[in-house]
Amino acid sequence: MLHKAKGFTLIELIVVILILAILAAVALPRFTSLQRDARIAKLNAARGSVAAASALTHATVLARNNIADAAACPGGGGTANNSNGVAGTLCTEDGVVDMVFAYPDVTAIGTAGLLSAAGLTTSFNPTLAELNADGYNYAATATVATFQIQGAPTPANCQFTYTEATAANTAPVITPAVTNGC
16 A cells, blocks of 8 residues: 655745745845834934923923922922022922923933933933833933933934033023934
């Protein structure tokens, strides 16, 4: 009794492999584009959060009209002076935020200022490790903060900067997001 062999012929296997190769060649560039789109969306979301925090804290300082808080901030950090001068502080629901000319101060990692007001992480005063874990690179000088998205092919071309206010009645400068390296 003869048993008939079962399986695929060599031609059938080659055709299947060829079809898979064509699908991969078409799908892979689109997948790469989605990753770029996601990095751009994350960068724009961070920029929006920084801009919103700047506007909201500024409005709050103006509404409080330089009248210092009588009690300690429930979120911690002491009492806020609500000053619209060079060295102000503002009580938020999470704690006291350092301000300069009624806008969030560019502060070092782990101190209450722009990073705390923007809420990019779940921590009020995020560490560099927490920012990195959430996909952000952050660098700050005395007056300029640079936000980049991790995983970008060219991080310097996937960023925006926040330059704090330098005088009364002047807003901070938040550059448009540079996305050609995302």
